[in-house]
Structures are given as C-alpha cells and as structure tokens.
Amino acid sequence: MLTGKKRQNYNKGKTERKLPRGAKMKKSLFSPSGYFFILLVGLAVVLWPVNLVAQEDQVQKAGIFAEEYPMLSDSDMYCSPLIWDQNLPELRIVGSEREEERAMMTDSDTFYINMGREEGLEMGQMFLAIDIGQSLPKLGYLAQKKGRVRIIRLEDHMSVGKVEKGCGDIRVGNYLIPFEEKGNVIGKDTGYDNNLKPGESLEAQVIYLDTDFNIVGSGHWALINAGEEQGLRPGQQMTVFRQKKVGFPREAIGNVVVVDVQKKTGTVKILSCREAIEKGDIVQVK
Secondary structure, three states: OOOHHHHHHHHHHHHOOOOOHHHHHHHHHOOHHHHHHHHHHHHHHHHHHHHHHHHHHHHHHHHHHHHOEEOOOHHHHHOOEEEEOOOOOOOEEEEEOOOOOOOEEOOOOEEEEOOOHHHOOOOOOEEEEEEEEEEEOOOEEEEEEEEEEEEEEEOOOOEEEEEEEEOOOEEOOOEEEEOOOOOOOEEOOOOOOOOOOOOOOOEEEEEEEOOOOOEEOOOOEEEEOOOHHHOOOOOOEEEEEEOOOOOOOOEEEEEEEEEEEOOOOEEEEEEEEOOOEEOOOEEEEO
C-alpha cells in the first residue's frame, strides 16, 4: 500500500504526465482550427499568382494612361481660327440686352438673333458663334470661333439666345452656324525629327499665325494650306521644317496636331518646338 505522502506524489506525477509530441501535433492538425489553418494556406497559394498578375496589369495600364492623354482643350476645338470657305451664314447676332454698356458678351449674357420660329429655329438649339473677317485670295475668309450659344426664346421672325460658353469676345455682328460636338484626340506628342523625306507624305505651308506677332510657340494656333481635299484629318501630327539656307538640308523644328479641317485649309496647334514657328514654314504628315 501507498502511504499518504507517496500517494500524493504518485497523483502529482500522473497529473503532470504529457502526451507524446507526435500525438499532440496530430490532434491540433485535425481539429476544427487546424482545418481552417490548412484552408487559409491553400487559398493563399492559389491566389498569390492571381494577385501578381492583377498588379502587373494595373502597372501596365497606368503606364499606358500616363503616355496618352487628351491633346486638345475646349478652346482648341471651339475658339480657334479657321478659313471660312462657304457662303456667308444667314443667321446673325443683331443686338444684345446690354449693348449700350459693353461691346463684348460673356457667359450667360443674352442677345437677339435675326431669325425665329418661321425660319425654322427651335428652342434649345445650339450654335457656334464665329467672327468672319478679311478675305484671303483663293481660300476664303479669315474667321475665328467665338464659343457656344443656345436659343432660349422664340418669336416669329426673331429669337433670343444665351452665351453658354464663350471665348471672351462674342459681339453683335457675329455669325451663327450649327454647333457640332467634336471628339477629342487621345495620344501624345511624338516630337520632331528629320526622318521624313521631302515628298514622302502630305506637305503644306503655314499661311497664318494666331498672334499679333510674326512668330508663335507651343500652345498657339496656326493655319496651313491643306485640308479635306488633300486628305488631311483632325488628329494627325505633322513635323514642322524650315529651310535655313539654300542648298542645305531642311531642319525639323517643331511638331503640330491638326485641330480642324476645311476644304483646302486646316487649323493646327503647336505641341512642341525648339524654335518659334513662322509663316512659310513647311509641315509634313508623319
């Protein structure tokens, strides 16, 4: 028989007895918590390559969007110069509500138009205001887009319009033509180099600069003597060349994008240049 003290030591040893290490591991792996742990590890292994592919795809997309962007602003599309090569429009601004106070109209100003319901105008119609100026021999009239306007009230032979988005100087006497929404050009400035050979693609000449000076730089507009009939299209980029010395190779000095085209002329925006652009410079489609 065990004495009281020996019985106490025996029970203590029995209580502190531990399971073999392998038996404990087996029990923990196949418990509910063990199954959950195994499931998490499996999902991580399966999803890890998918996450890597998704991250790489996002990086590639970010790189693409960083390289390409809208190249034209609203001002480029609806405030730039052009050559008007048609008959003069019949629709015209003939007065304004604050004509005695100021000559120019800005956004939300109202004005009067020389036609109304009987001539086919409708409420809400949108028009583009243009200023048509001097005549250019064999080409048409030098004109400037002035912004978007809308019909807000109709009478039989007169109507009231409102300036929706002007370019700062819509005036009495400006003509109105139907407004056409233009799509932007998505891309990037491709720069300028001497890789193009003379006559390799469509060439034209700068005939007008939208400035009070004889030169323009990046961000300005210019007119060239090529248009729809020559195959010119909005969005095309053209390298600007200059022949500095007779008998010497021409030099590439800038890059432009076509904003708008008429029958025989086009409007371009200078994207970049290392020298100021002048009348007479040659542009060539890339």
